[in-house]
Amino acid sequence: MIERLVPSSATFSGDIDFVFSLIFWLVGFWFILSEAVFFWLILRFRRKSPGQRAQYVTGELKSEKRWITIPHLLVLVCDVFIVFFAVRVWYDVKQALPTAPDQRVVRIEAQQWAWTFTHPGPDGVLDTADDIKKVNELHVEVDKLYHFQLTSKDVLHSFSVPVFRLKQDAVPGRVIVGWFHPTRTGEHDIQCTEICGIGHALMPARILIETPEQHAAWMAENATLSVAAVADR
Ligand code: CUA
Numbered sequence: 001m002i003e004r005l006v007p008s009s010a011t012f013s014g015d016i017d018f019v020f021s022l023i024f025w026l027v028g029f030w031f032i033l034s035e036a037v038f039f040w041l042i043l044r045f046r047r048k049s050p051g052q053r054a055q056y057v058t059g060e061l062k063s064e065k066r067w068i069t070i071p072h073l074l075v076l077v078c079d080v081f082i083v084f085f086a087v088r089v090w091y092d093v094k095q096a097l098p099t100a101p102d103q104r105v106v107r108i109e110a111q112q113w114a115w116t117f118t119h120p121g122p123d124g125v126l127d128t129a130d131d132i133k134k135v136n137e138l139h140v141e142v143d144k145l146y147h148f149q150l151t152s153k154d155v156l157h158s159f160s161v162p163v164f165r166l167k168q169d170a171v172p173g174r175v176i177v178g179w180f181h182p183t184r185t186g187e188h189d190i191q192c193t194e195i196c197g198i199g200h201a202l203m204p205a206r207i208l209i210e211t212p213e214q215h216a217a218w219m220a221e222n223a224t225l226s227v228a229a230v231a232d233r
Contacts, residue, residue, distance in 0.1 A: 001017075001021060002017045002020055002021070003017065006162050006163060007163055007184065007186070007188075008163065008165070008183075008184075009163040009164060009182055009183055009184040009186060009188065009209060010161075010163070010164035010165065010166065010180050010181055010182055010183060011180075011181040011183055012089070012092060012093050012164075012165065012166075012180075012181075013163070013164055013165040015089045015092065015093075016089055016093070016165035017165065018085070018089075019082070019085050019086050019089050022081070022082060022085060023082055026078045026081070026082065030075060030078070034071075093166070093178075094178070097147065097177065097178075097179055098145060098179060098181075099145070100144075100145040102144065102145075103144070103145040103146070103147060104120070104124070104140070104141070104144050104145070104146045104147070105120055105124075105126060105146070105147050105148070105149065106118065106119055106120070106138065106140070106146060106147075106148050106149070107126055107148070107149045107151075108138070108148050108149065108150045108151070108159055108170070109151055109152070109153055109170075110150075110151070110152040110153070110157035110159065110170040110192065110196075110203075111152065111153040111154050111157075112154050112155065112196060112197050112199060113192075113196070113197065113199030113200065113202055113203040114135055114136055114203065114205075115135065115136050115138075115159075115190065115192075115203070115205045116133060116134070116135055117133070117134050117135075117137065117138040117139075117205075118131055118132070118133050119131065119132040119133075119134070119138075119139060119219070119222075120132075121219065121222075121223045122219055122220070122223050126149075130223040132219065132222045132223060132225075134222075136190075136204070136205035136206065137205065137206055137208070138190065138205065138206070138207045138208065139208050139210060139215065139218055139219075140182055140207065140208070140209055140210070140215075141182075141209075141210055141211075141212055141215040142182050142183065142184065142185045142209050142210065142211060142212075143181075143182065143183065144181070144182070145179065145181045146179060146180050146181065146182075147177060147178070147179050148177070148178050148179070148180070149175050149176075149177055150168055150170050150175070150176045150177075150178065151170060151171075151172070151174065151175045151176070152170035152171060152172040153172065154172060154196075155172065155196050155197065156169060156170065156171060156172070156194050156196060157169070157170040157192050157194050157196045157203070158170065158192055158193040158194035159190065159192075160190065160191050160192070160193040161180070161188070161189075161190050161207055162188070162189060162191075163186070163188040163189075163207075164180050164182070166178075166180055167193055169194060170194075182209045184209065185209045185210060185211055185214075186209050187206055187207070187208050187209070188206070188207050188209070189204060189205075189206065189207075190204065190205040190206065190207050191203070191204050191205075192204075
């Protein structure tokens with residue numbers, strides 16, 4: 001359902017969509033049911049003849065209390081379901097940090113009001129001469145595990161990639177390590193999702209999820225440029 005609105009392009013996006021749907025259907029069910037009962041009661045016990053007085057119900061009788069406790073318990077059971085699945089997905093996305101022999105790394109720096117993405121270049125290591133820095137443009141290869149190092153140069157920002165269902169705050173003074181694993185090629189939006197000043201809305205970027213060939217070509221072209229730029233200094 002959600003995939004039709006925003007494509008799902010990371011390994012964990014389906015799990016997050018599942019939790020979204022679970023909440024939507026459970027809450028939706030209780031919403032429709034309670035509204036239906038509410039309107040039925042309004043019509044059922046409306047004033048039918050002039051002079052008829054409304055009944056004053058205190059809810060203190062045992063039989064009346066059941067109207068409160070039983071639905072409460074049923075809603076609680078639904079909550080336990082939601083929390084169970086939500087915690088599992090949250091742990092997988094935010095707490096676990098999977099590793100793979102060919103994993104990649106990228107540094108993400110937020111500032112008022114732009115994103116700087118540092119790609120390691122052909123050697124796969126950050127902070128070397130062949131690093132490729134791009135403003136508002138993140139290049140990744142499909143079907144590879146990525147660790148990101150997210151930080152901010154000034155205030156709080158939030159790195160959000162809707163196609164991944166990934167959102168992570170960037171905190172000045174901290175390097176937050178997280179992961180994603182793109183599953184589908186394409187070019188999509190990245191948007192800051194933390195109010196960070198007057199230019200907050202003007203802080204969009206693009207993520208380009210490329211095939212291995214496209215990514216290698218992009219890297220070859222840009223790494224030579226970076227090395228040349230460093231040599232020039
Ligand atoms: Cu950066 Cu909002």
